[in-house]
Amino acid sequence: MTTALLILNGKGAGNEELRVAVGAQRKEGVELTVRVTWEYGDAARYVAEAVALGCDTVIAGGGDGTINEIAGALAQLEEPRPVLGIVPLGTANDFATACNIPLAPEQALLLAIKGRAEAIDLARVNDKHYFINMATGGFGTRITTETPEKLKAALGGVSYFIHGLLRLDTLKADRCEIKGPDFSWEGDALVIGIGNGRQAGGGQQICPEALINDGLLQLRLLTSEELLPSFLRSLINNEENKNIVSAHLPWLEITAPHDMTFNLDGEPLTGKQFRIEVLANIIQCRLPPHCELLG
Structure with a gap:
């Protein structure tokens, strides 16, 4: 069974299209858990929870800042790490747009759960950012x-x-x-x-x-x-x-x-x-x- 944890920025918690998309994936048999962030640090704690649950994928639902926090938390884990998925819900969505990730929640969520995983780079600043x-x-x-x-x-x-x-x-x-x-x-x-x-x-x-x-x-x-x-x-x-x-x-x-x-x-x-x-x-x-x- 495919398992994923969606970490949703609090600003996007009321997105009705995403709610419908989550329901559709669950009907397809995907074990999809949703968590909503309130303050900085929540995303990293939810990444740790995803590991404890044995999730295949951690999905960042938000803008570039949300993706950043989740990607940084994943980078600090021991291998094997969950795969990062992205559902763009921010203002600019610069990273997702440049990657050609769909902006429509339903299409983005499908890609985040079932898309092909590619190894990518991150940048680290002063050993901790x-x-x-x-x-x-x-x-x-x-x-x-x-x-x-x-x-x-x-x-x-x-x-x-x-x-x-x-x-x-x-x-x-x-x-x-x-x-x-x-x-x-x-x-x-x-x-x-x-x-x-x-x-x-x-x-x-x-x-x-x-x-x-x-x-x-x-x-x-x-x-x-x-x-x-x-x-x-x-x-x-x-x-x-x-x-x-x-x-x-x-x-x-x-x-x-x-x-x-x-x-x-x-x-x-x-x-x-x-x-x-x-x-x-x-x-x-x-x-x-x-x-x-x-x-």
Whole structure:
């Protein structure tokens, strides 16, 4: 018998389409348990419960932050681990969208339970924080962490872009040094993207060449020269120009003379030093056959 535990973000607990989809799967013989999160830490406890129940799959029902917390909890388990399934219910759903996971709850739940499991990478930050999609720093972090909830609810992913345009007066670069294998850069960065996945901020392809199973992260920097033109060209037209630095690295270290904040799939992390490394093929995830993030 197929067994799965659906960990549902509290904001999505009233989703009637998902409730119907869960009922349909149970009628098909799937032993599907549902848990709802209330506060940070609940997801990790429910992952432990899934292991105790012997579940084949743990399903993240929510946005990028929910997926992040569940994926990080799975990565810390001993093998064999349950497989990760995803039912996107967030505002932006950047990771799920880039993976071509259906947004309709019924289709997503079916994929999460019966789809093919693929080994994928995660990124670990300072030995204890994780991200499955992307870490963003600089102005990109301020957009994604400061966008008002009411704007997100009304406009969805495009709200991040609109809020970013409204905040152009706050443009300020972060001074930092970044090192990795055969890579070194020092200067002022307006936007820093470190991608396991490709997009953040409601569909902006910050790291368009990233793959989730190549053992590498795509680093993409927008430097502080020609601040406003570069920012607008990069967000609107995704144009390459002299102010964009790109590299593919298995690990990198970032050092700054002042506190910097990185957004790890929606969770802010502040400090002066960051070591970010890939955990290659650390978990399995049920993904569609046409997933564009698989190499």
